[in-house]
Structures are given as C-alpha cells and as structure tokens.
Amino acid sequence: MVDVSQHELVPDHTLLGDGDLEEVLEEYNIEKTDLPKIKRTDPALPDDATIGDVVRIERDSRTTDTAVVYRLVVE
C-alpha cells in the first residue's frame, strides 16, 4: 500500500498537544470549532488522530517559504 503521507506533495500533518492548542486558540481568539476541518479518514492524517484533535499542517509556499494551517479533525 502506498503511504500518501510520505509523498513529497503532501505537507507534514502533526498532532497538536493541549498546550500548543491552547496557544493557537489564544492567538486567534477563537474556539476549536472555528478552525477549518479535516476528515478523520483523510489519508494524510497521522494514524493516531481522533475526532476532536487538532492537526498542524506546514505547507511549502512560494511566497513565504512555509505556511502553517491548523485543522480540526471531524467525523
């Protein structure tokens, strides 16, 4: 089976710890449910991601080198 998370075009998805999550929510002054969503079945997610977790996605960007996005795992 191909592990898509290892593909060069798939950015790193890492689970966010409680402390880090707290910080992120603080920074944007939002609640967890205001984050963009990602499906639990998404093949790019780490295996231990469960519904309600937040992942940090670090993408390569032409203009800013890296762009960081957070997503809430749903369903």
Next chain:
Amino acid sequence: MSQHAPKEIHSLSFGLMDPEEYREMSATKVITADTYDDDGFPIDMGLMDPRLGVIDPGLECKTCGKHSGSCNGHFGHIELAAPVIHVGFNKLIRRLLRGTCRNCSRLTPVDGSKYADLSEASEAADEKLREFRGNLDEARSLRQDLSDELKSAMRTCRRSSSDTNEDKCPYCGEVQYDIKHEKPTTYYEVQRVLASDYPERIAQAMEPDEEDGERVTPPELADETGIDPGRVQEILSGSFRPRESDREAIEDALDVDLTEEDMNKLMPSDIRDWFEDIPDDDLESIGVSADKSRPEWMILTVLPVPPVTARPSITLDNGQRSEDDLTHKLVDIIRINQRFMENREAGAPQLIIEDLWELLQYHVTTFMDNEISGTPPARHRSGRPLKTLSQRLKGKEGRFRGSLSGKRVNFSARTVISPDPTLSLNEVGVPDRVASEMTQTMNVNERNLDEARRYVANGPETHPGANYVRRPDGRRLKVTEKNCEELAEKVEAGWEVSRHLIDGDIIIFNRQPSLHRMSIMAHEVVVMPYKTFRLNTTVCPPYNADFDGDEMNMHALQNEEARAEARVLMRVQEQMLSPRFGENILGAIQDHVTATYLLTNTNPEFNETQSLDLLRTTRIDELPDPDRVDDDGTEYWTGRKLFSELLPDGLDLEFTSSAGDTVLIEDGQLLQGTIDEDAVGAFGGEVVDTIAKQFSKTRARIFINEVSSLAIRTIMHFGFSISIDDESIPPEAQEQVDEAIDGAYDRVQELIETYERGELESLPGRTVDETLEMKIMQALGKARDSAGDIAEDHFADDNPAVVMAESGARGSMLNLTQMAGCVGQQAVRGERINRGYEDRTLSHFEPNDLSAEAHGFVEHSYREGLDPKEFFFHAMGGREGLVDTAVRTSKSGYLQRRLINALSELETQYDGTVRDTSDTVVQFEFGEDGTSPVEVSSSQEKAAVDVEEITNRVLDEEFADENEKAEFLGERAEPTNLSEHADDWWMAQSDD
C-alpha cells in the same frame, strides 16, 4: 414604517408551530369562502375580513386601528374539518413512521425479535438511544449539522426486515410493518398476509419441475411439514386457511411464497395519534426539541390564513375585482372544508368522506407548494398554474433572489454604448437626457447659493437644471418649467436642490455579466448630446465590452460618502491592476497596438509638421531635439523619439517584445525595440505595468490616454486597411503549396496501403487503427504548416495581416495560414471527421475510404474558397465550437453563482485571518502570505516581494550620491584624520 427603534436580533429559533399558537395569534376565524358583499364591503369572518388588515385606502384596521400602509396585516385561521399532512414535512413523517413502534410509539433502534426477552431488548434499545445522544453531543461540540445525526439515527431505527413480519418493538413486543410512502402525502402500512390463491400456488409448487422430475404427493408434504395429512388435503382444496406456522412450514418445504402485500392506508388522523404518543425523551435523543417541535404538529389541524396585505386584490379597469392566487386557493380550502363537515354531519358513507378528505389534502398541499411532482398543479380558470406560497419564495424571481438579494433601484440608467477616443479612460459620456433625469443633491449655503439658484432657474428641461427642491421644513417641491424662475428666487441657504448631473460628477458604470470587480467601476461624467453612453476604447477589456450593440448601466451616487468611496476606490484608474494576475488590465488594444508597432518597429522619421501632428492630442507641445538634420536644414524626429516623449523620466526597462526584439528603455527614452502588445497592451503590457507600479496609477492613466491618442494619430498618418488581395500569394507560391499538399496526400496513401497490407506497426499503447489515424493527422498537420510557411515567406513585412499578428494587435499567423495557404484538417471531438453515413462521412465517398478528403481535410485556403464537401466538414467543426462555447458559458455562469454565494461573506480581519460571518477561520493569513496580488511581482521566477530591490530603490531615493549611500551603509568609512594638505586627493575621490 419605522416607528420603533431598531432592535438587535439576539437569536432566532426555528421549529414547528403549535396549533394552539395559530389560534392564539389569529385575528379571526375564517368560515366563509366569500370575500366581498354586494356593496363591495368585506364580509365578516370571510377571507377579506377587515380584522386581517386593510388594503383599501381610507379604511381602518379592525385589529390595530391603523390605516392601509401602516398596518402590516394580521393572520387569521381556518379550523380544518379533519387533519391533513403538511407537504413540507413528508420525508420527516416517513422517517418517524418507519422508526417508531406502531403500538407504543417509542423509537425502535433495535429489533426486539433478536433478543431473548423484552427486558433484554429494551435494555439494548436504551443503550442505543444513549449512543444517539452521545453522537448528538459530539456533533454539537464540533458544530456539525445536527440533521445529519437525526438522519443516521432514524436509519438505525428503520425496520431491518421489510418483507417478513418479523421485526418487533423492543419495548412492547408489537410486530412492526413496513411503511410505504406514495408521494406526496399518502402513507400505507404493508403487511404480508396469506395470498388468496394459496391452494393454486401450493399445487403449482408440487408439480414436478425440470431439475428433479419428482412430483410431491400430499402425503409426502404432510410428512415433510409435520402437518396432519387430512389437514393438508383441506388446505389443498382451499377449505382451510393454514395457520402462520403451517404456512411457513409449507413455504420451506416447497420453496414457494404464499403471501401477498396488504396495503393499509394510514389516515392523517391515525398518524397524528401515533406521533402524539412519541415520548419527549425519545425525541430528545434524535435531536428534536419536544417543546419547540412536537411531531404531531406536522399534521395540520388549523391552517393559518395569511393577512390580506400578503394577498391584495386588485380592481380592474372595468370595476371588477381580481383576487390574488393565494385567496383563490383559500377559497377552495374553505369550500371543501365546509362540504366535508356537512357530509360528516349528514352521516355520509366512508367512501365519500375519504374522497373529500383527499381533496382537502390536495388543496392544502397545493396552497403551500404548487409544483410537487406527482400532483397536478392547481390551475386558474385560464389554465395558468396558480402561484402559491412556495412559488413566491423559490427561484430567480422569488422573494429571496428576486426581492431581497436583488432589487430595482432609482437613479439608474441603461443605454447602448459607443466609442469616443477623445475621452479619458476615467470618463464616460452621458447623454444629456440621462443627465437631466439623474440628479445629485446640493446642500445650499451662502457660497453656492447663486449656483443653486441658476440650476433651479434653468428648470427641469434645460440641461444644467434641477428637478426638485426641498425646503428646510422638509417639503419637497417639483421644479417645473412654469415655476422655476419663481422658485429660484425663493431658494435660500439650508435648502436642498436636486440638480442635474454635470461634467465631473462621479457615477458608477457597469456591464453584465459582472464577473469580476472591474465589471463595476466609477467614471467621471461628461455630458454629451445624442443617446448613447460614450467610453474610451481602452476600458473595453475590463468590461469585456464591444460596440456591436452592447448596453451598459449607470448609477448616480446619492451621498457624499458613496461619492468619496467611489472616487478613491472604484475609479477606473484605481482598478488598473487586475487582482486575477496582478498586472495591468487597461492598455492599448487593437489599432493602438498596430499603430505603436508602425511607429517604432522600423523607426520611421517625421518632419516637424508631421511630428507635431502626431503629438497634438497629448500634453506635449514642444518637440525635443531632432534626431537628424538634413543638409538643407530640415529636422527629423524618429518614431521612437516621439514615443519616448510620453514616457516618464527615470523609467528604465528591458524586455522582449512580442515582435521578438529586445526593447530597451533608459531614463524614459526608448533606445531600441518595438513597442507592441507586450509593451503597452492590456493584460500585462510591461511599460504600463511598470509605470503603474513604480510611478503611480495617475501617471499610468496619463500614459495610457496619451499612448492611445498618439496611436490614433499615427495610424491615421500611415493609413491602415486590409483586403482580400493582402492574402493572395504569387502563382509560384501557390504551386509550392499544392506540391506540399500533394506530397502529404501521397504519404497518407502510403500509410493507408501499409495499413491495408497489415504491415503498419502500432505505437506503444495504441491500436493499429489509432496509430493510422494519428499518423495521418500528423502528416496532414505538417502539410498545413508547410503551406503556412510558404505563404508566410511571400508576405511582405508591411502586410497588414502580418503587422497585426506580429504586433499582437489581432489575429495570429495561424489565421493567416488558413486565409492564404490551407485551412487544414477539420476535427470533431479531437478526431478526423468520422460520422455521417454507414462506413463513410458523405455519400460522395466509397465506404471505408480512409483518405484525407473523405475525412474532413480542407486543402483550399479561405481566399481560394472551399468546395461543397470541404464547406460541409468545416461547418461540422465550426458547429462543435459554437456548442462548446454555449455549454461553457452556462456551466461557468452557474459555477460563478455558487462560488460567489459561498465566498461573499468572507472578510479579512485586522489580525490578517480570513473568516466568515460566524468567525470560522478560512485562511490563517490572507492568501497564505498576507500580500495583495496587485502589490507583488507577478512573475513566476522572481520572488513575490523582492526586498533587495525595494531597499535599493528606497536608498537611491534617500541619498544624494553613491558616496553618501555607501557611507550610510557602512561600506565606506569617512576618513577622520586627513590633514588639509590632502584636500586635493580627497576632492579627486568624490564625483564632483
């Protein structure tokens, strides 16, 4: 209207409405279907009862005491003789019927028959309900759609076995049946019962069949099923109906189905009773709030009657009243309702009652939605389908899309557009008759009093006039031809004057389809005679406008804020750079490009008169030093020199033009190269783009205006036209073309012969047939290209078609090839033409002819003309193109609508995030990098933001000379220990 202070809406709650609530809020019960009596007064407790609100002026509302206009109207109600189903909920009703017990009405999340006893079953069911609640809580915490949870819970509750009467309620053990829904509002309970022809079916099954040719005898059957042999005989003769267990035994033994469906219609009253018993707690666990939405409220017992203000009647010219469609529908409902009651009281037979019930259901259903599939729409006497509640809301003309999201506005005008190259691109020519209709409000004070009086004195018909004045006490007076002189004298400071549009006013201009933000821009008014809006041709690209009959809309702005915003943000020059690709969308087009090419490509010379004539419509009124002076003293200026006059000082650029040469601009002087599409064109002309970004948009606007003025005079100087002779090639060239095509025909013939001999080798991944097709296409494509090349070789550089193609003004070399050389292969769906008759494209060819001419190769050029067969194939290819564009526009239009609706409420917040109205983050940084596409470099190779270049520019600006700059940067240290004797050396170090 607004007698109350505006209130902030804190929350909205959606739910079903309790029939008691209908009765409570009702202004009156409606019992008669009549509207007005013979004297024209509304009948009490009729559909036009004055308690439901007033529409006739002068009458007083019997409920609120207000007059028409200020009374919003009040609901009434009809007491339905029998409950009816609300069509809007038919799916939910079906779900609930299928997922609750027919006896105790509890949810049936598990099948009771799968458990040992009821207590075990109910335990399991309770567990399931808790699970539903858990799912709901999770969905709530993740703010997901709760109706999805309801759907999935009800799927679990739906009976598993639909064709056997096996499923049992886990709470009371009652056997459950399948529910059949006949759209829109009929529900049946389906039971499996013993078929009436069971003896025949058994006898049939006992006959020998093909595989095992043994006939089953009755004793054998009795043996196998364990039924008494005498009973078997009775069953076979039809005199005894087998019990359930016996039936199943016989079915097993003979592998036969002895049941048939028995449909038992559920009346709305049955359903209502059923739903009334569903416990609140069970509803809670599927996400239904019982105090807001009891399911039995989906079965109507009371029908609200909309206020008369929602269905006003109109009086026709002949004095007859014409009622609204809703009123017609309500009349029907009340009539049937009454007949129903009368019949029931008279003890009419059940059949009649049921018919009336169905009719009542039909009328209530069509009252709410008259476009339900499977139900004939209720029609007006004329045959027109009635517009009922749902039709008022739905669709493009409906309340939402037609009245709330978009509505008609005042101070707007629409007319045909035509070009006017003398206007600036910021301006628009407005016909005087439009300018006299659209007005701007003048607040009169001491300083503009005279001016205001002049407008009023001119009256409403002379152009810079006024249409209305408003006195300080709020009275609005119409200015007429008669009273204007008199009124003008009365105007004082503090009055308001609605004056006509005049030159310099700012308005908004728009062309549909408004696909991007440059489709709506602000222009300055120039009032003109005649009837069309005039615009500078350089604004055609952003609007995608041409002058073949296009019309555009204009909106006059009505307050100072709007005018300021339009001027600062929306003016054409401010929209110069497109946010789509970050480069200029305004610039030279068509003849402008041709002209700048003619002016700069061969760099022709002009004498003084000619030079001044070319520049006369620009701001340049003095010529620079001449490029060449003749022996007799005549001075000459080159085209590039004249063009350079328009460039700002300090502009340095180097790029490749679309003509292919290198353009070099130093300090605002064009030193070499051709100015064409890539330099000054719309859609990213380098020079325009650079001026807009490095200088200012105002400078770029001046540049574009002047380039187009210069270009127009240039093209008038040279003259530019094209005719059929410009595409003709000499006979020897024609011979070469024919040779090339004949050569291709030979190659195709060779290929076909190889193919027919079976010797053609297929390309990897292709069949032999596909390979042949590809190779033929290739050979013919090459033939067309070489025909094009031959034709091209014979065209002079000043051939107008070549000039246009080379400069990028219009057309391409391919167009030229097709006009002069050979039109080439016609294609449908990317293949040679293969359709038409059996095994051939036209009856003119032999079947299975694979040759070029039999499959749509057009060997002639457009100038030569096509033969009939070629013409036909060409039309086939052309038709495909037309269909494609038609399909594409409709598809992309719909996609556009969906996208706009999805994205319209997104907003960039002050913290840089992009969020929707419920504060959900869509992007953590606008566009991932927080930059505006028009402010950063659009090139793929260079960095989006070149910090180095920006700092260099800032530093160059900041310091007077290189030394000072180097000193500031610490690259050079000023010596601090020099004696005055070294001054000579020191002076030699610096530039001056």
